[in-house]
Amino acid sequence: MPEDGALPPHALEGSGQRPLGFYLHVPYCATRCGYCDFNTYTASELRGSGGALASRDNYADTVAEEIRRARKALGDDPRPVETVFVGGGTPTLLPAADLGRMLAAIRDEFGLAPGAEVTTEANPESVDPRYLAELREAGFNRVSFGMQSARQHVLKILDRTHTPGRPEACVAEARAAGFDHVNLDLIYGTPGESDDDWRASLDAVIGAGPDHVSAYALIVEEGTQLARRIRRGEVPMTDDDVHADRYLIAEEALSAAGFHWYEVSNWATTEAGRCRHNELYWRGADWWGAGPGAHSHVGGVRWWNVKHPGAYAQALSEGRSPGAGREILAAEDRRVERILLELRLVEGCPLALLKPAGLRAAEKALADGLLEAGPYADGRAVLTLRGRLLADAVVRDLVD
Incomplete structure (x- = not known):
């Protein structure tokens, strides 16, 4: 940082x-x-x-x-x-x-x-x-x-x-x-x-x-x-x-x-x-997190502040960023994160984000009643009620 x-x-x-x-x-x-x-x-x-x-x-x-x-x-x-x-x-x-x-x-x-x-x-x-x-x-x-x-x-x-x-x-x-x-x-x-x-x-x-x-x-x-x-x-x-x-x-x-x-x-x-x-x-938009341990994200750059309030205040008093570290997300990282996060929403995530293995997993999830049929036909993966109960497992399959 x-x-x-x-x-x-x-x-x-x-x-x-x-x-x-x-x-x-x-x-x-x-x-x-x-x-x-x-x-x-x-x-x-x-x-x-x-x-x-x-x-x-x-x-x-x-x-x-x-x-x-x-x-x-x-x-x-x-x-x-x-x-x-x-x-x-x-x-x-x-x-x-x-x-x-x-x-x-x-x-x-x-x-x-x-x-x-x-x-x-x-x-x-x-x-x-x-x-x-x-x-x-x-x-x-x-x-x-x-x-x-x-x-x-x-x-x-x-x-x-x-x-x-x-x-x-x-x-x-x-x-x-x-x-x-x-x-x-x-x-x-x-x-x-x-x-x-x-x-x-x-x-x-x-x-x-x-x-x-x-x-x-x-x-x-x-x-x-x-x-x-x-x-x-x-x-x-x-x-x-x-x-x-x-x-x-x-x-x-x-x-x-x-x-x-x-x-x-x-x-x-x-x-x-x-x-x-x-x-x-x-939805992966931009936010600035201020305060000890706060995380931020702007345009594919993610960083986090030092955790202790004293160290945080010390950095700012000395004119330094309180950031402890950061990472620049690759395109693949951002694709995976979009699936992880957007699938949790009622609007779901676009099937266009999925790779062939993920599309096959989505078809199986649809057949198993974990994804809604209507949105799927419109190009989106939307969880059913049963799918919400198994959201973490569905996401793991779709990100492949």
Whole structure:
């Protein structure tokens, strides 16, 4: 990664045909959830590590500096930013004014496109009506709450600190603050969760009235507290069949409530309710990721920042790019990634992306009921409901 963060000239070729988004990573958490392996840090983990440079107090200014560096790296690229997504960690541990200042830096350096989608993640216990009103006034128009479950014993296994009912209240508070779009995140397959627990969570989500729901199977990552608990036999591992059953329960309940899947793990009530920022990822568009450990992609060039907040701030304070490394994707890499990501979408991926072996695999998947017949006849591979359950296997066959 060049110290000045300069991009190769080809990265911006044809950029006018691609949307540009920003991801802003906030790496701070009040406590660490047992299943989480994201690049996050609690106060105790940062104490004595990075000193003032790792502090939350000046974090917004540090991110704003990277945004200014992004403006230099992208040169005279005229594109306004179409999506902004603030994730973490827990972004709402920062004052709402700090999130607003980071957004203002993007607006000042690049401008926001008309109707730009501006999202922040939030933990239910970290916001209140006044905080949400301040976010809305700062320009945020979408908020995503980490609900995970409506059952206390499931939340306890996940080390979530909010109480059941609080996420649903947050939806009402966000609506009252003027948010156009609200998402609730769910996790299924937690050890000790029953089908009835999962149905209760879905009922609570539907009753809360968001226009978007994300539901992810629990993945037990090595090195996490939950992985250690499972290895010690303290809690059971959930198997793939249970995950599949829970997914089918979610699809049935959400569809009956007026939600439509548009990506394997995401449902929205309307097209406008889709998360446009995530669609930008899935379609291989351009985004700049600012913050420790954030990843970026522009025109086939992908890079990632140093992970520790202190090292990140140190690089920027010394006038260096915080990038830790980068890769330039070959044409074959980009073809494979398009299949991997676009096949997960309701529109599917073009069959023209497939090589002969992949086309043969697609024909077999069609015969096996894993791909929809209508779109296939129109030149696209679109997963059926059964295909969504086996999406990873279908993708592996199609990329050959």
